[in-house]
Amino acid sequence: MSFSIKKQGEICVVDVEGQLIVGNRQELKQKVLDELEKGEKKFLIDFSQTGYIDSSGLGVLVSLSKKIREQGGELRLANLNDDLKTLFELTKLDTLFQIADTRERALESF
């Protein structure tokens, strides 16, 4: 599993490759918080390469959502497959996050 962050214009795009679970969630959290501390405000997390997410991973996304909002920033999620969409629907986190079908649509939504 790995996380990479690239700048696309003024948006930080985070790719999550593999699983987002208890063993690696802190790595994602720290990478995004580092960018937030540098003054970045707009974040897009792309799940097109993601397998599954556990409750710890969902918790980190909730935490990041709050911290980004507190700093006046915005977070978008993109490219959830059907299984991940089900996970967000089950937990009703689809009501908390702005989720786009594609990276392009998410980028346009800022």
Add this chain to the structure above:
Amino acid sequence: MTAADGTGERRHDAVGRVTLDRLIPSDVREIEPIVELVTRECRVLALSARQCALNVPVALTEALSNAILRGNRGVREKHVRVRAMVSDSALVLEVADEGTGFDLDACTIDPTRPGNIEREDGRGLFLMRSLMDRVERYDRDAHNVVRLILNRS
């Protein structure tokens, strides 16, 4: 009933169920490989694509995470035993830790309630219950066992 030797070998028991049995140290880095192993076997044994991509990996990750971090309090020297039994009708997963257990019925947090949506924790047991047909907890040989049952779809 099963070849419970902790080697992780796949075996067939007397009534034709396929059984995996593995002992892992209490380290969250151990979760992904064992979940991958169990999920791979589920694919081979023709559980549905949805069950192999969502129900099994997420619910088993939750059970392992609880066992390692809560049951065994992250003490690496303590072990977690994972057993998976697949029959024609269902998958049964058992995760045993060295902790004192917990009251499953008392864990009733609903993370989908409006006031709980922004909580960072409290979704683990909810996900196990949502993704499995049955979740049980019991004590066996001074170990705390969580049993997850998923009917074939």
